[in-house]
Amino acid sequence: MRFGGLKAIDQLSFSIAPGDLIGLIGPNGAGKTTVFNVVTGIYQPTFGEVVFDNHSLNDLEPYQVSRLGLTRTFQNIRLFQDLSVLENILTAAAQHVSYGLADAVLHTRRFETQEKANLDLAMSLLSIFHLEDKKDAPATALPYGEQRKLEIVRALATKPKMICLDEPAAGMNHSETEELMKTIAQIRERFKLTVLLIEHDMKLVMGICERIIVLDHGIKIEEGPPEKIQNSKKVIEAYLGVDGSEHQIRLGS
Amino acid sequence: MSKEVVSKKPFMFFVALLIVGWLADLVLNPFLQFMILLLMINMILGMSLNLVNGFAGQFSLGHAGFMAIGGYVSASLAEIWWSRIGAVGGLLQIPFFIGLALIAGGAAALAGWVVGLPSLRLKGDYLAIVTLGFAEIIRVILLNTEAVGGARGFYDIKGPGDLRLGPLVVSQFLQFFAMTLFWVILCFVTIWRLVRSAHGRGFLSVRDDEIAAQAMGINTTQAKVRAFALSSFFAGVAGSIFAHNVGYLSPSSFGFNRSVDAVIIVVLGGMGSLSGSLLAATLVTLIPELLRPVQDLTGVDVRMIIYSFLLILMMILRPAGLCGSHELPEIWKKFALTRRAWAAKNMAGRQGRPSVPRV
Ligand SMILES: Nc1ncnc2c1ncn2[C@@H]1O[C@H](COP(=O)(O)OP(=O)(O)OP(=O)(O)O)[C@@H](O)[C@H]1O
Ligand SMILES: [Mg+2]
Numbered sequence: 001m002r003f004g005g006l007k008a009i010d011q012l013s014f015s016i017a018p019g020d021l022i023g024l025i026g027p028n029g030a031g032k033t034t035v036f037n038v039v040t041g042i043y044q045p046t047f048g049e050v051v052f053d054n055h056s057l058n059d060l061e062p063y064q065v066s067r068l069g070l071t072r073t074f075q076n077i078r079l080f081q082d083l084s085v086l087e088n089i090l091t092a093a094a095q096h097v098s099y100g101l102a103d104a105v106l107h108t109r110r111f112e113t114q115e116k117a118n119l120d121l122a123m124s125l126l127s128i129f130h131l132e133d134k135k136d137a138p139a140t141a142l143p144y145g146e147q148r149k150l151e152i153v154r155a156l157a158t159k160p161k162m163i164c165l166d167e168p169a170a171g172m173n174h175s176e177t178e179e180l181m182k183t184i185a186q187i188r189e190r191f192k193l194t195v196l197l198i199e200h201d202m203k204l205v206m207g208i209c210e211r212i213i214v215l216d217h218g219i220k221i222e223e224g225p226p227e228k229i230q231n232s233k234k235v236i237e238a239y240l241g242v243d244g245s246e247h248q249i250r251l252g253s
Numbered sequence: 254m255s256k257e258v259v260s261k262k263p264f265m266f267f268v269a270l271l272i273v274g275w276l277a278d279l280v281l282n283p284f285l286q287f288m289i290l291l292l293m294i295n296m297i298l299g300m301s302l303n304l305v306n307g308f309a310g311q312f313s314l315g316h317a318g319f320m321a322i323g324g325y326v327s328a329s330l331a332e333i334w335w336s337r338i339g340a341v342g343g344l345l346q347i348p349f350f351i352g353l354a355l356i357a358g359g360a361a362a363l364a365g366w367v368v369g370l371p372s373l374r375l376k377g378d379y380l381a382i383v384t385l386g387f388a389e390i391i392r393v394i395l396l397n398t399e400a401v402g403g404a405r406g407f408y409d410i411k412g413p414g415d416l417r418l419g420p421l422v423v424s425q426f427l428q429f430f431a432m433t434l435f436w437v438i439l440c441f442v443t444i445w446r447l448v449r450s451a452h453g454r455g456f457l458s459v460r461d462d463e464i465a466a467q468a469m470g471i472n473t474t475q476a477k478v479r480a481f482a483l484s485s486f487f488a489g490v491a492g493s494i495f496a497h498n499v500g501y502l503s504p505s506s507f508g509f510n511r512s513v514d515a516v517i518i519v520v521l522g523g524m525g526s527l528s529g530s531l532l533a534a535t536l537v538t539l540i541p542e543l544l545r546p547v548q549d550l551t552g553v554d555v556r557m558i559i560y561s562f563l564l565i566l567m568m569i570l571r572p573a574g575l576c577g578s579h580e581l582p583e584i585w586k587k588f589a590l591t592r593r594a595w596a597a598k599n600m601a602g603r604q605g606r607p608s609v610p611r612v
């Protein structure tokens with residue numbers, strides 16, 4: 001993936017099996033978010049191919065990617081600001097309805113049953129994250145941590161097969177993060193989800209991911225189980241810089 | 254609330270307002286009656302533009318163009334019907350003119366779809382320019398089409414005559430009133446229910462964050478085009494009602510000013526507030542008329558100056574419009590709550606305040 005002269009991702013190749021929980025890590029600006037943007041169709045890759053469930057995603061619009069069952073959250077929270085918590089989730093669930101405009105205006109039986117189904121889905125997802133009481137609050141009125149959780153709930157409402165989480169714990173304190181990671185592991189079990197997780201907190205990533213991919217300057221420098229990553233010279237160099245000063249130190253923070 | 258009540262409500266509104274219309278038919282002079290119809294037409298224009306500008310967040314400046322299409326299509330069809338098949342009268346005329354409005358709306362919706370498909374990829378100001386240009390193109394085409402009167406305008410547009418039901422005579426005004434009311438309520442209910450459905454939430458999400466909407470599976474282009482076409486449909490309906498009611502159309506009735514009037518209604522009432530649009534349509538229609546005595550007093554037309562001044566003042570005091578993005582019932586509930594809280598606080602304050610100020 002190129003932005004003008006900048007190669008944000010270069011010759012990156014990886015595959016994920018259904019049900020995996022994979023971590024994607026790397027220093028700031030390594031290209032992690034760009035990977036998500038390419039995978040979910042927000043950017044068209046300038047080179048290469050993305051395949052999901054035997055479908056090539058290259059020429060698909062993001063909404064088509066979402067409907068294939070691949071969804072995401074955003075690092076810089078992108079909730080629907082003027083909508084309530086519940087409406088945010090119902091919007092993501094809108095792709096499940098098959099009723100037409102006329103059904104919506106006439107409130108037909110089809111409309112009623114499908115809206116009810118979406119409402120039930122929304123409420124059950126909210127309860128996983130203990131947000132039921134806030135369903136009518138404006139999305140932006142939630143504290144920061146809960147907005148991040150709502151991002152996940154909203155993504156889950158698309159009934160995905162795979163979810164890409166972009167720093168879901170950013171801005172949370174240690175115990176909140178810990179709890180969130182437990183919840184992520186839970187929903188993965190419950191919905192048989194494949195998870196691709198970007199997270200800066202190394203300890204955390206090491207704790208829950210089975211496999212980790214390390215990016216630096218858009219290049220995959222290492223891939224493997226946590227133990228391998230922990231002891232990789234290349235990874236330590238990438239984070240600390242060859243002379244220990246080039247990059248911000250974020251190990252174990 | 255049970256489902257029955259919800260679906261009966263619009264019907265009850267219709268009947269209640271029909272009685273108001275009947276009273277207006279008895280006591281008001283023709284000018285005031287015309288103002289009432291104009292008010293209702295403005296309500297349809299405001300609500301329908303709100304669907305695009307307020308709910309779907311796409312800034313369209315070409316509403317007059319779609320209204321013109323509806324008006325001219327409807328007037329021409331009536332003309333053709335009259336000359337080929339014969340005059341329509343009696344009980345048939347109400348369904349006839351409702352049907353005409355339906356076709357006129359369909360034509361406008363088709364135009365909206367054709368214009369919207371390529372141009373809704375544009376954002377903000379660019380879309381405003383394209384839609385503005387579209388409305389101008391329509392106006393210029395009409396100006397140069399002799400078959401619909403060209404610059405002279407379209408005269409003697411057919412309309413319903415008095416309706417005789419035995420001894421009862423239903424006046425032309427009352428028939429127009431009933432038909433227009435029907436469309437006002439249909440427009441309101443359609444948009445109200447739509448934005449509370451999966452499809453309508455697509456419109457709202459596009460307004461709030463297009464990228465997030467896409468990532469959540471919303472076909473944003475389709476949502477925008479649908480909102481735009483539906484909005485054009487009701488603009489076309491408004492054009493049809495206007496044409497048969499006034500009996501005369503001219504390209505200059507559909508200039509830039511009319512598009513701006515519709516935008517004023519939306520912005521003044523509040524983007525994304527249907528009841529706000531109803532309120533604002535009322536103000537925008539009535540204020541210039543209420544200011545007429547001022548003009549008689551001063552001898553010069555200062556109405557527009559005062560009117561503009563009021564608008565500017567409004568925008569300073571309430572930049573989000575009269576209702577913001579809320580509906581009147583919600584606002585009323587909130588107001589009642591804060592008033593109660595305020596009263597409670599006041600009481601507490603009075604009791605708790607020491608009689609001698611502490612130093
Ligand atoms: N739309 C864009 N246009 C131009 N350059 C971009 C664009 N998006 C990202 N970049 C650049 O691509 C590089 C990778 O950015 P990216 O956001 O993917 O990094 P990241 O690994 O997610 O970093 P962080 O940890 O800070 O979130 C950066 O140099 C960034 O400036
Ligand atoms: Mg990032």
